[in-house]
Amino acid sequence: MADPLTEPAVPPPTPATELSSPKEAVGGWLQTLRTGDIGSLPIIIGLILIVIVFQSLNPTFLNAFNLVNLCLQIAALGIMATGITLVLMLGEIDLSIGSVSGLAAAVLLVTHVNDGFAPLLAVLIAVLVGTLVGTIQGSIFAKIGVPSFIVTLAGLLIWQGVQLRVLGEQGTINLPPAGTLVRWAQFSFVPRWLAIALAALIPLLYLLFSLLTRRRRAAAELPVMPLWLPIAVAVILFVLLQLVVAKLYLDRGVPWTFVFMVLVVVFFDWLLRRTAYGRKIFAVGGNIEAARRAGINVDAIRISVFALCSTLAAVSGVVAAMRLGFANQQSGSGETLINAIAAAVIGGTSLFGGRTRRYAPLLGALVIGAIANGLELLSLSSDVRLIVTGTVLLAAVVIDALVQRSRTSHGR
Amino acid sequence: MADPLTEPAVPPPTPATELSSPKEAVGGWLQTLRTGDIGSLPIIIGLILIVIVFQSLNPTFLNAFNLVNLCLQIAALGIMATGITLVLMLGEIDLSIGSVSGLAAAVLLVTHVNDGFAPLLAVLIAVLVGTLVGTIQGSIFAKIGVPSFIVTLAGLLIWQGVQLRVLGEQGTINLPPAGTLVRWAQFSFVPRWLAIALAALIPLLYLLFSLLTRRRRAAAELPVMPLWLPIAVAVILFVLLQLVVAKLYLDRGVPWTFVFMVLVVVFFDWLLRRTAYGRKIFAVGGNIEAARRAGINVDAIRISVFALCSTLAAVSGVVAAMRLGFANQQSGSGETLINAIAAAVIGGTSLFGGRTRRYAPLLGALVIGAIANGLELLSLSSDVRLIVTGTVLLAAVVIDALVQRSRTSHGR
Amino acid sequence: ESGDSGSKAGGGKIALLLPESQTTRYEQHDRPLFEAKVKQLCPDCEIIYSNAQQDQSRQQQQAEAALNNGAQVLVLDPVDGAAAATIVSLAKSKNVPVISYDRLIQNAPVDYYISFDNERVGQLQGESLVNRLKELGKTSGNIVMINGSPTDNNAKLFNKGAHSALDTSGFKTVPTPDFFTPEWKPENAQKFMEGQIAQLGKDGFVGVYAANDGTAGGAISAMRAAGITPVPPTTGQDAELAAIQRIVGGDQYMTVYKAFKPEAEQAAEVAVALVKGEKPSTDRTVNNGAVDVPSFLLEPQAVTKDNIKQTVVADNLYTVEQICTSTYSAACQAAGLT
Amino acid sequence: MREPILALRGVSKRFGAVQALSEVDLEVYAGEVVALVGDNGAGKSTLVKAICGVSPPDTGTVTFAGREVRVETPHAAQELGIATVFQDLALCDNLDVVNNLFLGRELRRGASLDEVEMERRSGKLLRELAARIPSVRLPVAALSGGQRQTVAISRSLLGDPKVVLLDEPTAALGVAQTAQVLNLIERLRDRGLGVVLISHNMVDVRAVADRVAVLRLGRNNGEFRIHDVTNEQIIAAITGATQNVVSERVARLREQTAGDDPLAAGSAEGGA
Amino acid sequence: MREPILALRGVSKRFGAVQALSEVDLEVYAGEVVALVGDNGAGKSTLVKAICGVSPPDTGTVTFAGREVRVETPHAAQELGIATVFQDLALCDNLDVVNNLFLGRELRRGASLDEVEMERRSGKLLRELAARIPSVRLPVAALSGGQRQTVAISRSLLGDPKVVLLDEPTAALGVAQTAQVLNLIERLRDRGLGVVLISHNMVDVRAVADRVAVLRLGRNNGEFRIHDVTNEQIIAAITGATQNVVSERVARLREQTAGDDPLAAGSAEGGA
């Protein structure tokens, strides 16, 4: 048996924090990939499978016209899913987002069409209504301590009532078909040259940023990624984006609403991951008591998150109304709510709080949007359609679950 | 400054577990009451307030006919809420219960009316369909690891599709208006003498059981409640039950469906609190890792709970169909799901798992049922109705939340 | 301008966009009838079918998909007639003609309109209810009014038509303001009716206006459970089999039968004509706020115990065997059906 | 030599990039207390979890009472007679003390639970460990750190185990409770159980252990009979160097020290 | 006497039926280490939580640097300069080590976080404490008990506190890490901070404390200068009796003991 006293003394260990040399960092990265900590990859695979299945069932699925439609279709969903992701990060729920989006749509239409407010002003008012609603709900939840489920369930009912009231007798209000709002949501596309430029700029910026960070880390003597990694990612990104853009410009091109949605998703991803505010959301969702003891104002975080969620729901309602060209009593009702939550969850947001994957709302909205869109192309009767939707939804997540499982069995 | 060595030695402490003498036990009980650990009391107060408000707005609210209606109305809701309570105890969710109840209703009608199965056999088949569905969903959740939200969301869609398919051409199927099933759900009431006897027997049994337990505890030298406490509770219970029975028998009396629902609630309360199986549900919901390490078969608990929940959803769908007298494509859709979850939560079930109050589904169903019923009596337009429903719902829970808050500020 | 797809010989693609599947008529009647007629007229034509499940935004998505699939005609039954203008303008941008089916698309350059008149349906319900009450010797009293979904625009139209018949009849509709049944759900109608009985008393009303057969079913269950026999005259709509059976059994007084067959077939004829580049003509027009739409309008029919044979049975909607199951055989005999 | 009741051979376990255990061997005999010591992160808790089925090892074999066994679940470990006190305690905060003690092995009376008997036995058990718990009906969320630890230890003694694994059982305990637990460990040994004790406290280790196994960076790094070894030697094996922060501190202390009582030792240091 | 930096007077706290603290007084001076000792459930952690705003006392006053203050939130306590290491650590399992260390006081670079600088400083800080952590980018859920404790201790030192409350900081630490923490406490004292150290380990208490305050059943039960008191006296105050399970065990040990080194003390006990 090894006796440490008779053996040569083990060399004093390099402190563990310095263990990861650049080389080992990649090793570790590949390692985690191997043992399953591979983030959004499984759901992307699920998405690709969905695309393959639908394309083989109906070859129009991947044509340019339909892809542009898909972009238009998921804009509102993606925005709403971004909002609910924030709330889910706290381990809470907001059932009122559908109603709030409907209310915002109603307010937009009434102020713009009936009261003649300028388009932008009307949009602003509608969005602020969302903020107000969220602040109220958040406060009742955080300050009085009513479970968020109940507060927002009450909100679901109340704001739908208010929506009916705002719409009044008329029930349905149309936007001027040639007005700014409809034009923006339905007929505005990024000019081709700009789209191509953006699709080149994004990888470039990514690369630049990665290299700068790399330099700072090296200067601080921290482990760094190997050089080829960001370069490879940037190249792949560049090729992919250019391909997508080329495809979309066979038809109308990239809709501004889609760009807007992507910006929203990216901004909130940055907010969550790269700012102190976002870090606090993670903390509250991870361990609320630890967050409180760290001096975080938990109430403020909660209220602001509910306010943000409702604001985004209102924005989503506004976008949906502009795209539809009208609002009515049904705006925001039905599956709006459940689709948004489902998008967030499919994208990789935990319902238990504190965990979400990068760009979860976008990925989730793509999955849900692709399923809905693909099914529309197959003329199925309602019963079959429901069954198929449910099955495909489940299938898209099973891969993810299986990977996660193998990860747990590897002890994480 | 006190020096323990110069002072007379502190007498060796009686071990703390023996601290609570009978006298102190009551003290402790009153103490907890004072500092807020008062269980279902706040929501009962909320319920009483709702009753007072509605009664003052419309004096027919408390008349016998309406109370009997209320009993009939909440039977299906209470049963479904019992099922979802079990799932919520695990910290999970089941979104499919509405669809499952609709599917069960459809199966019942098709087997009984179209295929001519005997009533009881048809009911059995419908309920077993629920069990099967729950087992499938539970297994996918527990064994593959797909989040319950996604599994049951897929279920929500799939079983609704199957429901449409089962109903087929016809869409709506009538139960024979004078058949056993309709008679049982709409026209069967407990005979007056039996109701009075039961209303006397229940407090008596409670008293007997309390006294027996008290004796066993005393024999085991454990702290016991003072004698007057169970006696007082029994007397209060007796008076209340007799009053309610007397009132209900001014009209048709106590419906069997209501009795059945109460039995379901009481049985599952017993199952949760007084059996090893229920204890395991608490453990899995409280700390799944601790439960696993204690050797509990977590997968089995999860699957069985989802199976039970779907079974109860099916039972609820059957009861609802019998009461309505028919089933159609809308059976189980819309607010069915959200009402059931709301009932469980209002009754005091935590969405985070591991916590529920006694008879939560019953109390929650009473609150929701009373609000809905009371609002039917007030002629309100749809928008106002929605707003009022939301507000009353919130108000009913605020008392509870305030009490909880003061409890937290007392450190619990 | 809508005819430039007609240059193709023979086949073509026709999109049928229906609004919901919660009532049986669309999936069980309109769709098969329409498809059968199209196949008969134009064996090579392909039909793209979608059902919007009561969701206007989904319908828009479906319209986009249909256009994407190469539809040459849209037969559009809008979820919300006031809101479908966007779909029309999208179709117009692709030079695809639009037939407004069953519900009128407002404020848009629609090419044809084929329908029953929704307001007329409400009116018919109201009129036959009043007539029945007068037959029973009642000239005044309360009529409990159960309308459709508060978020469904058609429900408003039924309501409007019904009021036009009821308000001048000497009867009083209760409650005020009108009750709209959330989601059209029978359970909600049942609860509401129970509340009204509690409020008005078991004999506090003389009739029930229910907007469709589902809500009628809920209301009837409530009255029966309260021990009200016979059930006062109750209206309905859609001519569901279950409602016909209730009518035979004497629980429901009437339902409105919209003969789906002529409607669907008419639509099929127009659609096929458009695919072939023809322009069917009609002399009636309906103004939808933007244009005078050339229209084919059909009359809804009230079905009571007396004319079941002449209507739904004659149209092969249901066979006598389907209606007269063992439960209803006695009633059928009494009604002269068997 | 007798056959060990529990023997591990070549146990390895990897978490992502971290190799927590590599080729670890360990033997435990009946009627013997083995102290498992090592630096923070050395892999002690991982080893315990590997033995008791909470997170089975990647490679390596476990032999129990002479038979090679696969312990894939905690349930399987309990069936074999392996009881464990985990470092992170693993109690259900929403359940009271009685229910936590009897979790997974509830006493019944007909179909329902025998709450009275469980409460009686809980009281008895806790008194034996000199536990200061205000009421056995408090949810464990309301207990102090030491009280929770007492509950966890009591739990492991309720079955009729053959091997007990204790992962830093006395870390949060008061002096009296620690003494009781050490007494208890001795009683377990005397009853012929195999005990694995993980502890950073050399005094406790010396007090009850027969043998000391040292882990370092996930590998075996020496095994000693407690008679044959000094604390310095053990600490050197733990830290991997004879010259270390502990020895420096000890040297400094030794200059000032006078007491000869192991518990009362160490005189005051004035502010430097 | 100088003015204490932190003084509690008559602090009481009740949880439902449990009176956790009754009329407790405590004073802490700058440049002094006060050891707070007491049995399990004596109320030590409750007292710490009362001071640092996590669960404010029912009655009683807190004086900080001469001013009476109401510390109602942890944030308020941090503002005053009170840093705390909690017995239950209170880390966010979903965040990595860096993020836990800087939680609530993140470093920024423009609008976003300065991850590079935070990571650099974390590494530095942890190396000072001889922490063995595989990577500062691991989520703390993946850390061993002792590694978690190291993180919690490091956290409390990141601000610029005037008073540090340490609730059993070394309970899960290895020998080397314990020595480092004790060194660190001495450094804190030397820098003029007031330190409250809760520990059940008499050796650690003797090693660094200037004064010992004893809690028993939620009340003050004696306060001693460390020079003037023996371990037996402290233990008697803790357990409330001179004749107790510890003294019995010690007596038994003493018969067999020979060593004179406080850390290496205690020879082996053979199986009884």
Ligand SMILES: Nc1ncnc2c1ncn2[C@@H]1O[C@H](COP(=O)(O)OP(=O)(O)OP(=O)(O)O)[C@@H](O)[C@H]1O
């Ligand atoms: N939230 C709470 N609710 C009810 N009782 C509590 C709560 N927190 C603590 N207690 C009780 O207060 C008493 C003091 O607990 P505290 O945690 O302060 O003890 P401690 O001195 O830190 O003990 P240890 O050394 O075991 O950590 C204990 O009896 C405990 O059961």
Ligand SMILES: Nc1ncnc2c1ncn2[C@@H]1O[C@H](COP(=O)(O)OP(=O)(O)OP(=O)(O)O)[C@@H](O)[C@H]1O
């Ligand atoms: N689930 C996990 N994921 C990743 N790494 C882990 C996980 N669990 C443990 N580790 C790592 O494995 C190593 C060993 O951990 P372990 O808990 O066994 O240490 P230990 O010897 O018990 O230390 P301590 O004395 O601090 O309790 C540590 O470096 C730890 O970070």
Ligand SMILES: [Mg+2]
């Ligand atoms: Mg450990």
Ligand SMILES: [Mg+2]
């Ligand atoms: Mg403590």
